[in-house]
Amino acid sequence: MKRSSSHRALVYARSAAMGCIVLLLLVAGVLSSWSSAHHIVLAKGREHGTMTVTGCGADVCTGPFAPSGQAAARPRVTIEKSVAARRGDSFPVVVKPGTDDVVRTGTPGFLHAWVPLGGALLLAALVIGGGLRLPRIAWGTGVAGATLLVATFIAL
Template sequence: MKRSSSHRALVYARNAAMGCVVLLLLAAGVLSSWNEAHHIVLAKGREHGTMTVTGCGADVCTGPFSPSGQAVARSRVTIDRSVAARRGDRFPVVVKPGTDDVVRAGTPGFLHAWVPLGGALLLAGLVIGGGLRMSRTGWCTGIAGAVLLVATFFAL
């Protein structure tokens, strides 16, 4: 059966639309992740130290900051509750410039910062496999996102 030019144009338009959705998902995942990740990836010149969790609220945990190197000690810094912190835990952190907010450093912090990208990879895998009909690429993309999410779960 010979396909008409209008059918081919429709297929190209569908593929272009699905490609744009994939790019949008991945760009959103990278941008969401970069808000936290750049403090860890580009940590040179920032205040490094250790935080001891003394209490946790609904959204954040607080505790004192013990500096390493030239950083200034702080009696109270805050970190997002989502980093699996409990009272008494100690972990390395990087202070966000100009604030008393910190992000977890090291491998667990690095993985945690990229969780939005992991979710975006999972969703993009579905669009690639189903919408673009590229099943192998879709599976690889989805598995990469799942591996990132599972690695973060076990690292924290």
């Protein structure tokens, strides 16, 4: 049975739409991750030190900042609340420029910053497998996202 040109156009349009959705998911994941990750990846020249959690609220945890270099000690800095931050915990951080907000550094902080990308990879895998009908690429994308999320869970 011969396919009509309109059917072929519809197939190409569907593939293009699914490709755009995958691209949108991945770009959103990278941009969401980059808002925290760039403080870790591009940390040269920033204030490094250690934060000890003294208390946690609904959204943030607070505690004193002890610098590891020439930076000044701060009596209170805040970090985004995480399941891995409990009262009394100490971990390495970098201060966001011009604020009293800090971001966790090291391998756990790096992986935690990229969690939104891991979720985006999992969602993109569904679209790649179901919409684009590329199962091998979908499996690779899904495994990459799941690996990132599991590694973050283990590291924290």
